[in-house]
Amino acid sequence: MKNIKRIITSFVLLFTIVILASCSSGGQTKTYFFENEEITSTIKVNYEEDTIKAIDAEVKISYKNLGVENEEQAKAMASMAGNFVNSIDGFKYELKYTDTGIVANISLDFTKIDINKFSGLLGMKLSEEEVEQAKEKIKESLSFKEFEKNILKYGFKEK
Numbered sequence: 649m650k651n652i653k654r655i656i657t658s659f660v661l662l663f664t665i666v667i668l669a670s671c672s673s674g675g676q677t678k679t680y681f682f683e684n685e686e687i688t689s690t691i692k693v694n695y696e697e698d699t700i701k702a703i704d705a706e707v708k709i710s711y712k713n714l715g716v717e718n719e720e721q722a723k724a725m726a727s728m729a730g731n732f733v734n735s736i737d738g739f740k741y742e743l744k745y746t747d748t749g750i751v752a753n754i755s756l757d758f759t760k761i762d763i764n765k766f767s768g769l770l771g772m773k774l775s776e777e778e779v780e781q782a783k784e785k786i787k788e789s790l791s792f793k794e795f796e797k798n799i800l801k802y803g804f805k806e807k
Contacts, residue, residue: 675694675696675697675701676694676696677693677694677695678693678796679691679692679693679806680693680799680806680807681806681807682803682804682805686710687713688707689705689706689707689708689804690705690706690807691703691704691705691706692705693796695792697792698791699790699791700792703756704754704755705752706751706752706753706754707751707754708750708751709749709750710748710749711749713749714749714750722745722749722750723745726743738756739754739756740753740754740755740756741753742754
């Protein structure tokens, strides 16, 4: 149970970072980096004016931090989250396994995400009004200035 909490916590952190963005091309790009004993993360943000257009994240986590001993155990823990995430259009998620841990590569395109399908995967059924409210919340969270303020607050440094 402790291991599952660690993997879920790691994925929640990744998802929280990634959820702030949507994909497209053009604009300016900034890259942020974070590293401690538990995690190494590089986040590339593409934005135009104050609107985030794209985000790509690479996160490295050791097997020890995940609470597992090897690749086999990590695959067993990660398969559930990977199957869920990869079933969402617009969300790309790939795991690579190394001798010491995993490397997660994540990209998100909100222009392709179907809020109804996403909520259905969570076991919820949203009304049309709730879908529209969710879309508005997503738009509100795409401010590059707010994203940058928060990511720097959490210890990331601009590269």
